Each structure stands twice: as C-alpha cells, then as structure tokens.
Amino acid sequence: MPISVLRLGHRLGRDARISTHCGLVARALGAREIIYTGERDQILLESVNETANRWGGPFSAKYEENWKHVVKKYRKRNFSIVHLTMYGMPVQKVIRRIRKKKNILVIIGGEKVPPQVYQEADFNIAVTGQPHSEVAALAIFLHEYFRGKELGKKFRGAKLKIKPQSRGKKVEGVD
C-alpha cells in the first residue's frame, strides 16, 4: 500500500520546521515519500532525506514545481487523491472506504490552498473540523489508515535504532 504525501506551497524560512515535521511524520508513520511544492528548499530535502538515510526504510523527499502535474501523474498510476482539510468529511466516517484504496496521494495544505485542490481530490477529509495542524492531521490520518500497525513498523537498513526504555535514552548503532 504505497502512500505518498504532497505538501503544498512550502515557503522558505517560514515553513522550514513545519514542512520538516510533515516529512518526518510521513516517513515515521508509514508513507513512502513526500513531495513538496512551493518554493524549492534544498536544505529541507536534504534534512528529511538524511534522516531517512540514517534511520532506515525506503523513503524519499522530493520537490515538484506544480501540484497539478503531481496529481495528474499519480492519478494515472491509479492513486486515489485524499486531501486533508478541516472543511472536509469526518475521517472517522470515511476511513473504511479509503482503506480499500491501495495507492493514496495524501495532500496537505500550506497557508493558502487553491480551490481547485478541493475539486481534484477524490476525498476531502477532516481530522476534526477544528483549526489545528497539518502535521497532526497527517499523523492521525496515517494512524487510522494503517489501523495503528504503523507504530510497530520496521525500518530496514537503519544505521541508528532506539532501544525503548522506561527511563533515559538508548540509541544503538546498527552495522
């Protein structure tokens, strides 16, 4: 079940940390890649890809100039387009239908989402109808889609791995 995430309208500087969090959450909770549109940010891409490289698993961060091209390309590859927005239908009411789709492009907004995104999406989905965070919405969506199984996901080829502790920190280097 390949899940790709499309993060719209990245802005240099202002969005650096939120966009990084979107990428890391996508990876940690089972997506295969994140595609950023907006301003091209080489440091952002390197930072997310470098984390993926150290912590394992097949994940990559990419840049595309035009979100419409991304949607068109993924639709051709038989991906369903899921747009996360506080204005959409409650995730808890539609997640069963979406779980049947095997390939999903999850779109998360930046500050201004073009109205066309709402039209292009197969599903406009709300993680609560309250204002909060695209980072949290993405996390809850992936968690619901994978039914919590993503929490136990193994990351192949990891150079670093955490050994869970009740107290303190333990990181293991993996050869």
Place this chain on the structure above:
Amino acid sequence: MPISVLRLGHRLGRDARISTHCGLVARALGAREIIYTGERDQILLESVNETANRWGGPFSAKYEENWKHVVKKYRKRNFSIVHLTMYGMPVQKVIRRIRKKKNILVIIGGEKVPPQVYQEADFNIAVTGQPHSEVAALAIFLHEYFRGKELGKKFRGAKLKIKPQSRGKKVEGVD
C-alpha cells in the same frame, strides 16, 4: 478526564509555529489546557486563547517559568505525568495502563529536554522510536488515550463552526 499538556522550552521566534500547533492540537483533540515554559511569548498565548475563544470549548493556554513547579503542582492534584519521547516505551504497549489514569499531565519537549524530566515522569512513552514531531506525537497520544472519541467532540460556546462538505468550505457563525 482532564488532560493538561506541558510544552517545554519554548523559544521566541524559532518555535512560534510549532508551539502554536501544539496548543491547537491539544485543544482540538480533547485536552483542557496547555502550559508553556521557556521564553514567555504573549503573542503565542493570545493566538491560542483567541482560537479557543472563537471555536469554543473550555481550553486555555498559560505560561509558567519553571517546569518543575508545574510537575510538582499537578502531582499534588493527583495527575499522572506522561512524557512523550522517542526513547520511551511504545505507546501501543502501555496505553491500556494509562487509560486507567483519570488526570494526566502530558509533557512534550522542545529542543533540549532536561534529563530530570525522564526521571520525574511516571511514564516515558514513544510514538514510534523514530524521529518525527512533538505535534504528531501529542496528536497520536490523545487519539489513543480517548480511543478516537475525541474526533467527535463538541465545543460549547463556539462562535464559528464548520459544516463538513465533500467539496468546498462552509463555516457557520453561531449565535
């Protein structure tokens, strides 16, 4: 079940958006308040409180200088202290025990978490052992704690309310 969130080590400027997201996620997913430590940020507090005021529900954002005082105070009030950290025990393995606790102070870190936090916490919990985001970790923790019921939460006294749509946006003013 009152849940309070303690966000450690806020830094003016650099953390503004992530800390705002933490506050909004806390509110949207069922916590009662967020307490920020670190640098005092009046704009952050006003922004989160203003959102709570417009969108309803009993929620407030506060500032405290010293995290230890907060922990001490909440412990006296019979709160369990849950620290979210990638180094902790997997959330999916301990959430049943935590759901039995009725009052919880959820601690989420900033850049540098003092080692003492790991000692003071009753539970150090990981939402995956992967690097990602305190915003996402908080969201998944609350979602797991409330078993998804928080997604249907009503917010009393809201001035604004969204009417879910398959396409487009609809916000209703509430008298």
